Amino acid sequence: xxxxxxxxxxxxxxxxxxxxxxxxxxxxxxxxxxxxxxxxxxxxxxxxxxxxxxxxxxxxxxxxxxxxxxxxxxxxxxxxxxxxxxxxxxxxxxxxxxxxxxxxxxxxxxxxxxxxxxxxxxxxxxxxxxxxxxxxxxxxxxxxxxxxxxxxxxxxxxxxxxxxxxxxxxxxxxxxxxxxxxxxxxxxxxxxxxxxxxxxxxxxxxxxxxxxxxxxxxxxxxxxxxxxxxxxxxxxxxxxxxxxxxxxxxxxxxxxxxxxxxxxxxxxxxxxxxxxxxxxxxxxxxxxxxxxxxxxxxxxxxxxxxxxxxxx
Numbered sequence: 342x343x344x345x346x347x348x349x350x351x352x353x354x355x356x357x358x359x360x361x362x363x364x365x366x367x368x369x370x371x372x373x374x375x376x377x378x379x380x381x382x383x384x385x386x387x388x389x390x391x392x393x394x395x396x397x398x399x400x401x402x403x404x405x406x407x408x409x410x411x412x413x414x415x416x417x418x419x420x421x422x423x424x425x426x427x428x429x430x431x432x433x434x435x436x437x438x439x440x441x442x443x444x445x446x447x448x449x450x451x452x453x454x455x456x457x458x459x460x461x462x463x464x465x466x467x468x469x470x471x472x473x474x475x476x477x478x479x480x481x482x483x484x485x486x487x488x489x490x491x492x493x494x495x496x497x498x499x500x501x502x503x504x505x506x507x508x509x510x511x512x513x514x515x516x517x518x519x520x521x522x523x524x525x526x527x528x529x530x531x532x533x534x535x536x537x538x539x540x541x542x543x544x545x546x547x548x549x550x551x552x553x554x555x556x557x558x559x560x561x562x563x564x565x566x567x568x569x570x571x572x573x574x575x576x577x578x579x580x581x582x583x584x585x586x587x588x589x590x591x592x593x594x595x596x597x598x599x600x601x602x603x604x605x606x607x608x609x610x611x612x613x614x615x616x617x618x619x620x621x622x623x624x625x626x627x628x629x630x631x632x633x634x635x636x637x638x639x640x641x642x643x644x645x646x647x648x649x650x651x652x653x
Contacts (some may be wrong), residue, residue, distance in 0.1 A: 373572045407440045440553055441498035445482045445506070450494035452508035452545045454562065454621065462595070464621035465576050469493035473594040474619045475495055487592065495546050498553070502561035506552075508545055510565065510574070532556055565624040567615065569608040574620035579600075595619035 346558060399594035449461035456462050456474070463473040471492035491496045497505035512524035519525055519537075534555035540548060552558055573579050580586040582623040583602025593599060597618035603611060615621055 350507040399551075407644075433584075438510065440550060441500075443495070444499050444503070445485055447503075447505060448477060450489060450492070450545070451505040451549065452498040453494065453505070455504075456616055456619045460596075460619065462621075463494070464545070465621075466508060466541065466544075467494070473592065474596065481580075486548050493544055493546060495549060498549065504562035506549075506559040507565055508548055509561055509564045509621065510560060512540065513552065513559050516557065521528070526557070530557070565621075567622040568625045569622055570609040571622050574605055574615060574622050577620065593620075605647070 356621055388537065448459075449455055450463075452464045452467075453461040454464075459478060460474050460476045464468075469492045471488075471494065477488060480488065485496060511518050515530070516524040517527065517528045522539050522541050523537050524540055530536070532555045534551065536552070543551070548559065549638045570599075572585065576593075577587040577592075580588055580600075581604075585604045586600055587598040589595075595618045597620075601614065601618075603614075606614070611622060
């Protein structure tokens with residue numbers, strides 16, 4: 342009995358150690374404990390045999406001691422826990438970003454705005470393949486990193502803008518809009534980069550890289566004061582035959598209708614519409630103002646598309 346068991350264990354661990362450890366790993370803790378118990382039982386039998394024979398079987402004792410020491414490591418709960426933690430850490434590691442440290446706790450990618458229902462709306466210049474309005478809530482850091490890569494929507498850098506940067510404006514802070522799509526650096530601005538760019542053709546990642554590399558900045562998200570005296574949101578067009586009715590662009594992916602009548606809307610109603618529908622009105626001073634809608638009074642008259650008020 343002892344010879345058979347000892348020979349079996351010897352064949353398993355001494356002649357084919359790789360296969361033995363592979364089987365142990367594949368079988369998990371239960372297999373390891375079972376094998377350990379067999380080894381310990383063999384050790385007891387060897388000791389009993391040595392006592393009966395009056396001798397000391399040096400070979401059997403030496404290899405059984407070696408096996409029991411391996412068994413202690415293989416089935417040690419502490420070692421198993423460390424291995425599990427290391428495996429979990431490997432799955433949660435975020436790839437180091439060569440551009441900047443990312444603000445992964447931000448709810449939205451850089452340049453995206455948070456809507457009233459917790460979704461993130463992409464800037465009008467977004468050209469990625471993902472939906473322009475979506476929620477990133479509940480995502481882990483690794484999932485956000487994957488979304489940033491797949492959607493070409495990087496997360497904000499750790500800087501002075503907690504909500505990220507505003508890339509909906511034509512030019513960076515202090516730069517001059519030439520009116521031809523190009524932005525010119527201000528006088529006295531020192532840089533190793535070019536002094537004139539057509540940012541309209543660049544995605545957010547490229548704008549981020551240029552800003553970090555060349556030493557200029559885009560305004561902080563939220564610094565734009567929306568001009569609610571404008572008839573339509575940005576990129577929406579007023580219908581000539583129906584004044585006050587705005588049509589969304591073909592790329593609009595918000596949750597609201599493609600048309601809205603703002604003729605009788607007050608400023609707070611337009612603000613509520615913008616938050617809910619992932620639309621944005623032009624920044625103050627960025628365009629020609631239409632006839633003012635007035636902000637002193639608040640209308641309770643139902644609108645053609647339904648009233649939208651603050652908190653809606």
